[in-house]
Amino acid sequence: MSMTIQQKIQRLRDGEAPRVLDLFAGCGGISLGFQAAGFKNVGAVEFDPAAARSHAMNFHRDASDTMKEVHGQARDIVQTEPVDLLREFGLEGDPTEHVDVVVGGPPCQSFARVGRAKLREVAEHPEAYLNDPRGNLYLRYLHYVQELSPVAILMENVPDVLNYGGHNIAEEVCEALRDLGYDARYTMLNAVFYGVPEMRERMFLVAFRKELSCTDWFPDPSHWINLPRGYHGSRQVAMKTIKQDLLDDETRFFVDPPEPEPAGFKPAVTAKQALSDLAPIADDSEQKLKKGPRRFDLLTHYSQSARLNEFQRAMRHWPDFEAGEGVYDHVIRYLPRDYKIFARMKPGDQYPQAFRLASEMFEERLNEIERVEGKRPSEGSARFEKEKKNFIPPYDPGKFPNKWRKMESDQPARTLMAHLGKDSYSHIHYDSRQARTISVREAARLQSFPDGFIFQGPMNPAFRQIGNAVPPLMARALAEKIKEQLTGTVTDVEKNRAKKADTV
Incomplete structure (x- = not known):
């Protein structure tokens, strides 16, 4: 065991907070979940300027103005070396001493261009990481792993990476991590099983240093729902690819996804449970009557009629992100042609209807x-x-069937996507009396961002940041499992999950 790894493991076992670096961080969904689980955020690398500013405003708000500016800079990971990044953050000396956990989700568009052979070379040829073309962004992720020697790693991406350009990228990355001294596993998890009011399926890869001898990678669910057919179908397609790969004796990195049953688990959080305490936006609202930029400078008080449920209390009172009397980003798109259509649509209706x-x-x-x-x-x-x-x-209903969709009040939302930044038709509010698409804050709620989390606006960049994010409640469940493995202690949340799993 190298001295650095040994020292990191010892400091974590002594109770010090694990230090996390977030790559391809966006506004910080993963960072927020890890902070809630007791991790300390060292900083982030993010290419989008608005998202980088959001990350800095939320995770380094107590820093000096100079350091806020440093953390708020947009960075190109291709042009940013780990040692230089840490030096900018004020962390001098050996770069391997400052980071315990590396997290993030390299863009999936980068995956098809590098194959298994290239990934297997990285341990022997570290220079392969340098001067990467734009297509090899996830090699930069592995470069940061090699340069910083974290004791744990989390990588997230869309299910398509299990069969992207003919590659099962998760298997290939696990092989590369094995050669770098890690035990790695991957699976597919749906955010709805972890208390997020959204059915969002993603691939998660977790790796630990072999010296830790870890035996558990992924958290048990806390909630249950029978997923709609489309989610089962996409999972089965991905699983088919995985099972074919498993015929190869070397490909043993996949862990079956948890399949919760109704008994012993809470029911999934619905859209109405997530949103009903936010103020209605009626037909006489200025937002529905006037075109113009949507700033985040007016306080919208919470609705006083609703009795708060567990999820709403969590969103209002998240430690360090409490909201107070209301929110500032409860803003919607101006869509005067479509309000009357929204009002007549039934829950679950899509564009043809x-x-x-x-x-x-x-x-x-x-x-x-x-x-x-x-x-x-x-x-x-x-x-x-x-x-x-x-x-x-103006769209052909035969070509764009999924462009619009009205949410059901008694179901979690369907997956929020990055194109929320261009339009919000995929998430039309379930309340026909309001006849509108969801607001920025409602999108944030559906992703489980607390009400005190600030997005750098205006509206379109904020929607995009939310749609791209990992839901913080999902990230927190993963972080608690990782922390348990790093420290040898089980959190109260994990104890409760284990009890529920035992009753199934």
Whole structure:
């Protein structure tokens, strides 16, 4: 065992907080979960300027103005060496002394271009990490691992990485980590099983230094739901690839995902349970009546009518991220053509149903014109086209069936994606009286960000940060499991999860 690894393990066993570096950090969903589990955030690497500022504002708000500026800088990981990064953070000397855990999710677009052979070379040829082309971003992740010698690693990505460009990237990364001295495992986990009001399936890879002799990688669920067919289907496709790989004796890194049953687990948190205490946005709201930039400078008080449930209390009173009287980012898109469509949509309706409703309303409008004026506008005329534009969305319902979707109040939300930054039609509010898409804060709630977590706006960058993030409650469950393995102590949350698992 190297002296650095031995010293790190000893300090963790002595009760000192594990120090975590977040790569490809976004606004900090993983960082927040790890902080809640008792980890200390050393810093982050993030390419997007708004997300980098959000991360600094939330995790280094007590730092000096100079250090806030340092932490808030957008950084290109290809151009940033670990030793230089730590020096900027004020951490001098041997870079292997300052970081215990490396976390993050390299963009999946980078995965197809580097194969198993290249990854297997990295232990023998560290220079392979240097001067990487843009396509090899996850080699930079491994470069940071080699340079910083963490005792544990967390990597997250979409399920597609299990069959991306013909590669099972998770298997290949586990092989590379094995050659670097780690025991690694990967699985697929759904955030909804960990108290997040969103059915979000992701691949998670966890690795520990071999010296730790760890035997447990992933947290037991705390919640249960019967996932919709689409989620089962995508999991089965990924599993098929994995099972084929497992025919090879060397590929033993996959861990079966937990499959919770109803008995002994809490029911999944629903959209209504997540959002109902936030103030309604009615038809006379200025947000629905006026176009213009959506700033985060006006306080929206909480709704006083709702009795808080466990999730809502957690979002309002998250330690170090308490919100006070309300929120500042309960802002929505200005979509005047579509409010009337949203109001008529039923829960679960998607774009084909919305298009049909819009067509029905347009026909009603033409009938009204004929009744009042005695004549319908002729098809193709300027009047006809003007009226049509006020009702009919411009997308082919055969080509964009999933573009719109109205949430169900009694179900968790479907997966929030990064394209929330471009439109929010994938998450139309379940309350027909409000007839709108979700607000920035509602998106944050569905991802389990506490109300005191600040996003650098305006609206579109904030939506994008939220859609790209790992849900903090999910990250906290993973962090608690990792901490248990690093310190040899079981958290109260993990004890409760274990009790529930024993009753199933």
